Amino acid sequence: MDASLLPRHLKAELIEALRSARVVNIIGPRQVGKTTLVRDLLDVGKFVTLDEENVLAAMEADPVGQIDALVSEAGETPLIIDEAQRSKRLALAIKKIVDERRRMGQFILTGSSNVFTSAHVADSLAGRVQTLTMLPMSVAEISQKGPARILDWANRAERPTLADLPMPDKVSRSTYVDIMLAGGYPEIRSLEDRRRRRRYRDYVDTIVERDVADILEIRRSDAMRRLIDQLAARIANELNVQDLSGKIGIQRKTMDTYLDVLTKLALLVRLPAWTSGEVGRDIRHPKIHIVDTGIVAALRNLTSASFAIDANPTGLGAILEAFVHNELQKSLPYQKSDWRLYHWRHQRGPEIDIVAEADRTLVGFEMKAGATVDSNDFRHLKWFRDEGPGKTWNVVGIVIYLGDRPLSFGPKLFALPLSAFWAFSQMTD
Incomplete structure (x- = not known):
């Protein structure tokens, strides 16, 4: 981890949430540091971002197959999916996997604030997800x-x-x-x-x-x-x-x-x-x-x-x-x-x-x-x-x-x- 990165208070909340929820969803405005938190400050898990068009295209074409492969690569660590709101088919694929595998801390999702409260996503992950909100840095x-x-x-x-x-x-x-x-x-x-x-x-x-x-x-x-x-x-x-x-x-x-x-x-x-x-x-x-x-x-x-x-x-x-x-x-x-x-x-x-x-x-x-x-x-x-x-x-x-x-x-x-x-x-x- 880059020693110059400023610590975020939410890191402790994230670590605790991984112990008690199968999916942790971090929402907040763009550029507040969500990606830095899950990729650099947390320093654990398999990281992919749907900002990459080829990754997004593959996820939309075969979400279950892509998630299965990525979960296998992640092993016992979380699969981190950055900019998750860009995929319309991701939620149901994650639901299928977490229903089959009941281990806590399987996924970390990040997205632009309350996008994940849309009805079909909320229904798909109800009872399986804990949502954390990340805001701009406090003084x-x-x-x-x-x-x-x-x-x-x-x-x-x-x-x-x-x-x-x-x-x-x-x-x-x-x-x-x-x-x-x-x-x-x-x-x-x-x-x-x-x-x-x-x-x-x-x-x-x-x-x-x-x-x-x-x-x-x-x-x-x-x-x-x-x-x-x-x-x-x-x-x-x-x-x-x-x-x-x-x-x-x-x-x-x-x-x-x-x-x-x-x-x-x-x-x-x-x-x-x-x-x-x-x-x-x-x-x-x-x-x-x-x-x-x-x-x-x-x-x-x-x-x-x-x-x-x-x-x-x-x-x-x-x-x-x-x-x-x-x-x-x-x-x-x-x-x-x-x-x-x-x-x-x-x-x-x-x-x-x-x-x-x-x-x-x-x-x-x-x-x-x-x-x-x-x-x-x-x-x-x-x-x-x-x-x-x-x-x-x-x-x-x-x-x-x-x-x-x-x-x-x-x-x-x-x-x-x-x-x-x-x-x-x-x-x-």
Whole structure:
């Protein structure tokens, strides 16, 4: 294995999944590192890719025969099939083999996100496959640190304290901005600023021209491309499908289809609204997030100069919120509890950027795109906890800011620097 390859947190999940499932399916956007994980970091098994046209043609012509031959070559190690979504006949051939041979860890499949949830594939492999999702690299992975366990820290049986958190790095505002603009795609993030933006835009073009075409016959790729640009401009805002349809010039039904496809391809995340059950009081529209802030920066032509001290600061808040959402999403598989992410807004004004829910605990996250924080930044969190729908829950409020010190603002109210997301040295029990 190349010593320069950065370790991925998902490797431990993959190894565990191989012990408990006959087929492990790794889904995620293209170029996030799926192939590197299964071919180089795992360093075991027989690897084939259906990106090679001759291999794909042979697989389509005689899938059972090809799989049988490849399984024999793999022996007791997994057969790894990269870009598996390109074959329409692969699933049934794999089903036949795993039904006959009940050994765990027979196959590892990789593909572009949720393509494998299509009905015929899901039915073919139901009960035999474990699916793992791979996203762009977290800053913890880039820094070779452990996954961010902030949610489990907040969900301690006793009141969480700052003494139980690892001390985060001291990071300057400009470095924070650079981290958010770079994104998490392994081969793109370290490029020079202009080349990086160009590569991210080319990446989006490839998704539209190739990945979308794999699951949807699309007549107007220009409309899909304009939609992605509009989504990038609206990150961390509530989704207004009618308004988007008018901007793009397509019908509502077509817009719904396009949004579903982008969600399946893991480019778009629609963050649902948390509801309290108080009829008519909670706003229920989902928020929009794109899977990586590097893509957002490229599509909006944002650079570090866009967020200089003398520039308009309003745009940085949305980028920060999207970045925190994405880092939280990447951390979810490594928490002890099963967390779900939402946002919340009351019709009379109070709102919380991100709400994480597990075990009758709610962790609310608010963003402060500055290096200082004060008690006024907690006003919505306090109202939610003391007077709003959080009164019957265990609520922990956290303001994420661009400073360098964890701070306490009263019982279960904390200000954490953004660098807290890459402060954990290892997995803890």
